[in-house]
Amino acid sequence: MALRHAVLAALLDGESSGYQLTKIFDVGVSNFWYAAPQQLYAELAKLESEGLVAGHVVVQQGRPNKRVFTVTEAGIGELAAFAAAPPKPLLIRDDLAVRVHAVDLLEPAPVIAQLRERAEEAAAKLALFEKMLVHLRGDLDEESFLRHGERVGPYLTCLGGCRLEREIRDWCLQSARTLRERAAHTRRELS
Amino acid sequence: MALRHAVLAALLDGESSGYQLTKIFDVGVSNFWYAAPQQLYAELAKLESEGLVAGHVVVQQGRPNKRVFTVTEAGIGELAAFAAAPPKPLLIRDDLAVRVHAVDLLEPAPVIAQLRERAEEAAAKLALFEKMLVHLRGDLDEESFLRHGERVGPYLTCLGGCRLEREIRDWCLQSARTLRERAAHTRRELS
DNA sequence: ATAGGCATGTAAGCAGTTACATGATTTA
DNA sequence: TAAATCATGTAACTGCTTACATGCCTAT
Numbered sequence: 259m260a261l262r263h264a265v266l267a268a269l270l271d272g273e274s275s276g277y278q279l280t281k282i283f284d285v286g287v288s289n290f291w292y293a294a295p296q297q298l299y300a301e302l303a304k305l306e307s308e309g310l311v312a313g314h315v316v317v318q319q320g321r322p323n324k325r326v327f328t329v330t331e332a333g334i335g336e337l338a339a340f341a342a343a344p345p346k347p348l349l350i351r352d353d354l355a356v357r358v359h360a361v362d363l364l365e366p367a368p369v370i371a372q373l374r375e376r377a378e379e380a381a382a383k384l385a386l387f388e389k390m391l392v393h394l395r396g397d398l399d400e401e402s403f404l405r406h407g408e409r410v411g412p413y414l415t416c417l418g419g420c421r422l423e424r425e426i427r428d429w430c431l432q433s434a435r436t437l438r439e440r441a442a443h444t445r446r447e448l449s
Numbered sequence: 450m451a452l453r454h455a456v457l458a459a460l461l462d463g464e465s466s467g468y469q470l471t472k473i474f475d476v477g478v479s480n481f482w483y484a485a486p487q488q489l490y491a492e493l494a495k496l497e498s499e500g501l502v503a504g505h506v507v508v509q510q511g512r513p514n515k516r517v518f519t520v521t522e523a524g525i526g527e528l529a530a531f532a533a534a535p536p537k538p539l540l541i542r543d544d545l546a547v548r549v550h551a552v553d554l555l556e557p558a559p560v561i562a563q564l565r566e567r568a569e570e571a572a573a574k575l576a577l578f579e580k581m582l583v584h585l586r587g588d589l590d591e592e593s594f595l596r597h598g599e600r601v602g603p604y605l606t607c608l609g610g611c612r613l614e615r616e617i618r619d620w621c622l623q624s625a626r627t628l629r630e631r632a633a634h635t636r637r638e639l640s
Numbered sequence: 641a642t643a644g645g646c647a648t649g650t651a652a653g654c655a656g657t658t659a660c661a662t663g664a665t666t667t668a
Numbered sequence: 669t670a671a672a673t674c675a676t677g678t679a680a681c682t683g684c685t686t687a688c689a690t691g692c693c694t695a696t
């Protein structure tokens with residue numbers, strides 16, 4: 259029981275369909291919660307059967323109809339209970355860092371390539387989050403918005419996302435550079 | 450099949466027992482891989498049965514005996530194959546950030562308390578990682594070590610850990626401060 | 641036409657979590 | 669004598685991942 263609260267929190271930003279949620283978890287909320295598309299459909303069905311979200315059909319022209327979901331009163335209650343409980347530790351699993359940790363016994367070339375790719379992804383996400391910040395705060399500057407804005411929750415998590423992606427980008431670039439220089443040095447020694 | 454590679458990578462830093470691994474995954478490697486103690490015993494048994502690690506008993510005085518594990522040639526091969534494959538995306542799940550995202554509809558007080566506690570934990574981990582860096586590089590300065598040191602993998606992941614914990618600490622403190630100031634302002638309005 | 645985006649699921653299998661269980665030794 | 673640390677597991681359950689399945693509409 260963990261994804262449910264992330265879904266409820268995401269739905270507070272406005273009702274959305276399962277498909278839209280997959281997009282949100284792919285970018286907007288991805289800085290603090292990873293979830294696969296199939297999980298979201300399953301979780302929404304569960305939440306609806308428990309009365310924590312309510313769904314209704316939206317008819318669209320030119321596109322298939324969709325069912326959008328809203329958090330119910332009971333859903334808010336669930337979130338409130340969750341927020342008062344002690345938080346679970348941050349869960350992080352980074353496939354790429356495992357490679358870096360073991361890199362001294364490995365071929366460095368593919369790891370370097372992977373680090374560069376990850377750095378680019380992080381840079382792209384950072385740019386996206388920074389745009390989101392501007393959008394969220396409207397015509398206020400950051401300080402005023404944090405003081406008087408209506409909803410700061412999403413803004414704060416987005417700030418967290420910026421911090422995270424910036425560090426990922428820089429760490430990947432630094433690591434790639436270090437490994438490349440060492441590889442060049444090793445080649446010179448061998449020749 | 451994912452934890453296995455993290456375990457193999459951790460064992461490259463030196464043979465250890467299941468119990469010692471639980472300590473390593475609780476601190477040293479925790480910046481890029483979370484794993485519960487029970488997982489590690491199970492995974493070690495599996496890895497041993499597949500010949501990727503080899504265990505032998507170490508007799509101790511004053512303490513129960515333990516079985517320590519080393520990565521085998523086959524284990525290195527497994528790691529090499531893993532490193533060449535495309536990495537899975539970073540998996541992150543942060544219970545506390547979910548609360549922050551939803552905080553505008555919640556009691557802010559417990560969330561603020563949780564943010565402060567998390568900030569302290571992050572500060573403690575940061576201090577630990579910084580000590581580890583000094584220990585790893587011995588009497589070299591960072592630049593020389595990154596260029597000519599024997600094993601840079603663990604040093605690079607440790608640098609990543611520092612970056613991560615520093616940002617977590619600062620984000621938690623910034624968020625807590627923002628929420629506290631808003632709460633104070635709201636109280637004044639009500640009175 | 642065909643590729644891509646929109647839209648929603650099911651089913652099987654694997655990985656991870658929670659709770660339980662045991663026992664020795666050291667420190668307060 | 670109680671709590672903490674060292675040491676290693678099992679069993680039941682839940683949650684997550686991977687693969688499969690379907691179908692419409694739009695843009696190229």
